[in-house]
Every structure is written in structure tokens, then in C-alpha cells.
Amino acid sequence: MISSSLRQPGLWLSLLLVAVIGAIPPLTQSATLRENMFTLLMFVAFASSLNIMLGYTGYVSFGHIVFFELGGYVGFYLLSAQKWPLAAAAAGGGLAAAALALLLGLSILRLRGAYFALATIGINEAMRAFINNFKPFGGPTGMSLNFAVYKQYGGPTQALWITYYSVLALTALVVLVSYLVKSSKFGLGLVSIREDEDAAMVMGVRAPCAKTWAFVISAIVPGMIGALFFFKNGNIEPGDAFRLHMSIEMIVMVMLGGQGTLLGPVLGAATYQQLRTYLLTSPIFKNLQLTFAGLSLLVIILFIPAGVVGWLRARLPRLRRVLE
Amino acid sequence: MLNQLLASLVDGLLIGFVYGVAAMGLTLIWGVMRVINLAHGPIIALAMFGIYFLFAGANLNPYLALALVAMAALLFGLVMYGIVVHRVINAPHLSTLLATFAVNMMIIGTGTAVFTTSPFNVDFDLGRLTLGPLTLPVTRLIAAGASVLVTAALYFFLYRTPPGKAIRAVANNRDAAELMGIPSSRVLALSFGLGTMLAGVAGGLIATFFPFTILSGGTYELKSFVISVLGGLGNPLGALVGGLVLGSLEGLIPVFLPVNWVPVIEFGLFVVILLVRPSGLFGARQ
Numbered sequence: 001m002i003s004s005s006l007r008q009p010g011l012w013l014s015l016l017l018v019a020v021i022g023a024i025p026p027l028t029q030s031a032t033l034r035e036n037m038f039t040l041l042m043f044v045a046f047a048s049s050l051n052i053m054l055g056y057t058g059y060v061s062f063g064h065i066v067f068f069e070l071g072g073y074v075g076f077y078l079l080s081a082q083k084w085p086l087a088a089a090a091a092g093g094g095l096a097a098a099a100l101a102l103l104l105g106l107s108i109l110r111l112r113g114a115y116f117a118l119a120t121i122g123i124n125e126a127m128r129a130f131i132n133n134f135k136p137f138g139g140p141t142g143m144s145l146n147f148a149v150y151k152q153y154g155g156p157t158q159a160l161w162i163t164y165y166s167v168l169a170l171t172a173l174v175v176l177v178s179y180l181v182k183s184s185k186f187g188l189g190l191v192s193i194r195e196d197e198d199a200a201m202v203m204g205v206r207a208p209c210a211k212t213w214a215f216v217i218s219a220i221v222p223g224m225i226g227a228l229f230f231f232k233n234g235n236i237e238p239g240d241a242f243r244l245h246m247s248i249e250m251i252v253m254v255m256l257g258g259q260g261t262l263l264g265p266v267l268g269a270a271t272y273q274q275l276r277t278y279l280l281t282s283p284i285f286k287n288l289q290l291t292f293a294g295l296s297l298l299v300i301i302l303f304i305p306a307g308v309v310g311w312l313r314a315r316l317p318r319l320r321r322v323l324e
Numbered sequence: 325m326l327n328q329l330l331a332s333l334v335d336g337l338l339i340g341f342v343y344g345v346a347a348m349g350l351t352l353i354w355g356v357m358r359v360i361n362l363a364h365g366p367i368i369a370l371a372m373f374g375i376y377f378l379f380a381g382a383n384l385n386p387y388l389a390l391a392l393v394a395m396a397a398l399l400f401g402l403v404m405y406g407i408v409v410h411r412v413i414n415a416p417h418l419s420t421l422l423a424t425f426a427v428n429m430m431i432i433g434t435g436t437a438v439f440t441t442s443p444f445n446v447d448f449d450l451g452r453l454t455l456g457p458l459t460l461p462v463t464r465l466i467a468a469g470a471s472v473l474v475t476a477a478l479y480f481f482l483y484r485t486p487p488g489k490a491i492r493a494v495a496n497n498r499d500a501a502e503l504m505g506i507p508s509s510r511v512l513a514l515s516f517g518l519g520t521m522l523a524g525v526a527g528g529l530i531a532t533f534f535p536f537t538i539l540s541g542g543t544y545e546l547k548s549f550v551i552s553v554l555g556g557l558g559n560p561l562g563a564l565v566g567g568l569v570l571g572s573l574e575g576l577i578p579v580f581l582p583v584n585w586v587p588v589i590e591f592g593l594f595v596v597i598l599l600v601r602p603s604g605l606f607g608a609r610q
Contacts, residue, residue: 060418113417126591290433298426302411
């Protein structure tokens with residue numbers, strides 16, 4: 001079954017887009033481009049992860065960035081205090097994020113729709129307050145890596161390239177996983193929860209369980225990327241890690257590209273990130289970044305609720321085979 | 325020790341009344357149209373800045389300014405309903421949540437650019453009142469009194485006046501209300517406006533005794549969620565009681581724990597209530 005579903009052109013189009021974006025820095029060998037594409041790929045991975053929850057299941061999570069943060073903290077702790085190698089630390093970060101998602105899912109995913117969204121709003125604040133008071137993670141001052149750590153990866157430059165390729169691989173993995181979820185029976189269950197949760201449960205979908213697994217799947221990769229990101233950064237502190245607006249921008253990216261589609265989040269994240277880079281460098285819009293994000297979100301919700309890819313699919317039936 | 329506890333408790337209760345008013349705004353909108361207004365916090369913050377500029381710029385008495393701010397918040401709510409909410413009122417929750425959240429982002433984004441995130445302070449003091457072992461700032465006493473008055477006025481409006489009765493009818497059953505000739509769109513807009521007005525009043529009252537930034541609204545929004553859920557989403561009187569509960573908790577926790585644990589405990593309480601009694605301690609008005 002998997003082999004036949006792997007022949008879908010929609011999947012390859014999305015993966016190709018990721019590969020093209022990912023190939024730019026190695027071809028040009030430019031450090032600036034590498035940093036830009038790192039951020040871009042990171043957001044593609046975030047948006048695609050969130051899409052499993054927001055797009056497939058129809059549950060909005062306002063605190064999704066908390067998985068990136070927690071993964072970052074746990075991974076960083078393993079790297080700096082326990083001297084774990086990077087790959088193991090990243091896996092640890094991903095597991096921690098998944099564990100948090102499982103815990104949250106088991107407790108708050110019994111809640112329907114709006115109640116769940118309310119509960120996710122507070123997660124970020126609560127987590128920040130917790131980390132600020134948690135001594136092993138350095139409390140309010142955070143932690144930093146000894147520069148010598150980079151030596152075992154062949155020096156700082158080489159380490160930066162390693163994190164870049166890891167993020168690229170993880171991004172491709174997220175796209176692949178969200179495709180596999182979408183084309184599976186499990187994914188069909190998620191979509192039916194989105195359309196009508198009561199009907200889905202009557203049809204035998206175990207909604208609380210399915211929602212929890214969707215939440216866990218969408219948490220793992222952001223957690224792993226958190227560990228990689230802060231390894232690259234060299235230090236981690238609460239004010240730096242807990243950036244609520246990133247949660248929001250993730251939602252904007254998914255909605256812009258098209259919720260529930262495979263290509264949508266990739267396209268949405270790439271477009272939004274490029275726009276944001278432009279806005280950050282333009283003197284007029286520099287301070288109005290959030291306003292702009294809000295305005296775009298509002299326009300999308302009010303006028304093209306299906307996002308760009310959804311809109312294209314509705315207008316041009318022929319493209320449906322390609323635009324998954 | 326006992327005196328300190330008593331002082332903290334009374335402090336918390338007084339501020340709890342104001343929290344109750346803020347939560348009432350949120351809960352009213354949910355009760356009438358099943359929309360969670362995620363722009364609640366920024367509206368509270370805007371009201372704080374409204375008081376600040378009317379007081380510091382135009383030398384207006386803060387309580388006079390409060391009336392103006394309340395009117396402005398009502399107007400803001402009417403306009404926001406018309407532009408943002410009305411189009412998606414029948415869409416799934418996701419749309420209304422994201423639409424009101426978009427307004428939140430626009431206010432916070434613009435507000436941060438204009439006012440920065442440095443704290444502002446309304447320099448207004450009416451002295452202190454000593455009652456036995458307690459010393460209470462008069463501004464807080466007035467705020468608590470004003471909150472009780474606002475609650476009474478809201479109940480009078482909802483139960484004794486024709487538009488208020490129309491709001492309750494629409495909350496009860498929108499289709500049936502329409503069949504009885506109630507213009508439901510206008511009633512929904514009015515309810516939304518009342519909700520934002522309550523947020524504005526709460527923000528204005530808080531501004532008379534606490535310093536604030538453009539981001540302060542977020543804290544009060546979170547408190548409003550906790551309180552609304554505590555009192556039962558959709559139940560205004562429950563919101564006032566929930567406000568008192570949260571206020572007294574907030575007064576008492578810092579006596580025993582560092583003050584930055586307050587949000588963790590509040591959020592924990594919130595999740596526990598959602599899980600154990602989603603209809604709130606006092607039951608939601610259906």
C-alpha cells in the first residue's frame with residue numbers, strides 16, 4: 001500500500017521544493033544563505049508539523065512553539081551537562097517534546113475544539129515560568145556551551161554545516177510523514193474528526209486517542225530541531241527561547257499555504273519567511289512585522305479560508321492530481 | 325502572620341472584582357455567540373493607554389476618562405464584529421479563533437511599534453484608608469465598587485431592558501429569536517460591543533493603580549480565561565465569583581511561594597478545571 005502511495009506526484013512535488021530550497025547553500029557555499037535557509041527550512045518543518053494538528057484534525061494549537069523550546073532545553077542540557085553526542089541529544093529533545101505532547105494530549109485533548117485552543121494559550125507562559133524557576137536548566141540565566149564542544153564535529157564551521165544538513169533531512173522527513181499520515185487510515189480518521197467529531201466517533205474513530213497521536217507526531221520534529229537550533233546558537237535562555245510570535249507565525253504559514261494540504265505548509269512557510277526577511281530589512285515595516293502577520297491572517301481567514309493551495313485546487317480541478 | 329494573610333486576602337479580593345469584570349466581557353461573548361474573543365487582552369491594554377493619555381495628556385479625571393474609554397471600547401467592539409467576526413460567525417471554531425487572534429496581533433504589533441514595551445504609569449493617588457489592621461489604597465476600593473456597579477448595571481440591562489432581553493433570546497436560540505422578529509445580527513454586534521466594553525472598563529480600572537505595558541493585556545486575558553472557565557463559560561455572575569476566587573489566590577500565593585509561580589499555578593488550576601468540571605464550578609448558563 002505504501003509503495004503505491006509513494007508514486008503520487010503531489011508528494012514528489014513537495015519534496016522537490018524542499019530539496020531545491022535545501023540545495024541552494026551547498027551550491028553557493030555562502031554562509032549567509034545557509035543561515036537564511038536554515039531558518040526557512042525550520043519554519044517549513046514547523047508548519048508541516050503543525051498542519052497535522054491544525055489542517056488534518058482541525059484543532060488549533062496556539063502554543064506549538066513550546067515543543068521547540070522544550071526540545072531545545074532538554075537537548076541542550078544533554079549536550080552541555082551530560083556530554084551526549086549531537087544526534088543523541090536531538091533525539092532526546094524530540095522524545096521530550098513527544099512526551100510533553102502525550103501528557104498534554106492525554107489530559108487536554110479530551111476537550112473539544114475551542115476548549116482545547118484555550119488550554120494551549122497558557123502552555124507557553126506556564127512553561128516559561130517553569131523553566132525560569134527550574135535550577136538544572138539554569139533558571140533565568142540559561143545555559144551555554146563550551147566552545148570546545150564543536151571540536152568533535154570538525155570545528156565550528158563544520159558543525160554549522162552538520163546542523164544545516166540535519167535540519168534539511170528532518171524537514172524532508174516531516175513532509176514524508178505528513179504525506180504518509182494523510183494517505184493512511186489513521187489520517188482519514190483525523191480528517192473525519194475535523195469534519196464532524198461526533199459522526200467520526202459513531203463510525204468507530206477513537207477520537208481522543210487519534211487526536212493525541214496526531215499531537216505527538218506533530219511535536220517530535222519541532223523538539224529535535226530545537227536541540228539542533230540551540231546547539232548552533234551556543235547558548236539558551238528563557239527570553240530567547242520562548243518566542244510566542246513564532247507559534248503565531250506558524251499558524252499564519254499553514255493558513256497561507258493551505259491547511260490540510262501537503263504542499264500548502266511548505267509553500268506558505270517559504271513565502272512567508274521570504275516576505276518576513278524583506279519586511280525586517282525595510283525601514284517602514286521593521287517594527288510592524290506582527291501587524292503585517294495579523295493582517296495577512298485576517299485576509300486569508302475572511303477571503304480565502306482554504307489557503308493558496310486549497311484555492312488552486314478548487315479553481316483548477318486538473319491540478320488536483322499534482323497539488324496534494 | 326495573620327495580619328499579613330488578611331491584608332493579602334483583602335488586596336486580592338479587591339483586585340478580584342476587577343478581574344471579574346474583565347472575565348465577564350469574555351464570557352458574555354462566548355455565551356451569546358460561542359466565539360472566544362482572543363483580542364480580549366489587547367483591548368484591555370488599549371483601554372489602559374486610553375486612560376493614560378486622557379489623564380496625562382488632557383488632564384482629565386481618570387474616572388471621567390473611564391466613561392469615554394468605555395464608549396470607545398463599545399464602538400470598537402461593534403466595528404470589530406462587523407468587519408472581523410460577522411463573516412465567520414457560522415464557520416467552524418478555527419475560523420473565529422484565528423480571526424479574533426489576527427486582531428490581537430495587529431493591535432500588539434502596532435502598539436509595540438508606537439508605545440514600545442516600556443511601562444507606563446497613571447500617576448494618580450487618592451491616599452489610603454486605614455481600617456483596623458488594614459491599609460487600603462482608595463483607588464482599589466473605588467475600582468472594586470465600580471466593578472460591583474458595572475455588574476449590577478449589566479444584569480439590569482440583560483434582564484430589564486428590551487435590548488438586553490433580545491441578547492438573552494439570541495443566546496438561547498438564535499433561529500427562534502429571528503423568527504420572533506429579533507434582528508440577530510444587530511443583537512450579536514451589540515453583545516460583542518458589550519463584551520469589549522467590559523474589557524475596556526476593567527483595563528481602565530486596573531490602569532489607575534498598576535503600571536502597564538502594551539503586553540500587559542495578555543496576562544489579564546489569561547486570567548480572564550481561567551476565571552471564565554472557573555465560573556462556567558457563558559455565566560457572567562459566575563465570572564465575578566471566579567474573579568474573587570482567582571484574586572484571593574493571587575493575594576495568598578505570594579505569601580507562601582515566589583511570586584513568579586503565580587502563572588504556573590493559575591494555568592494548572594485552569595487545566596484541572598477544564599478536565600474535571602468543564603462546565604465550571606457554578607455551571608454554564610445554557
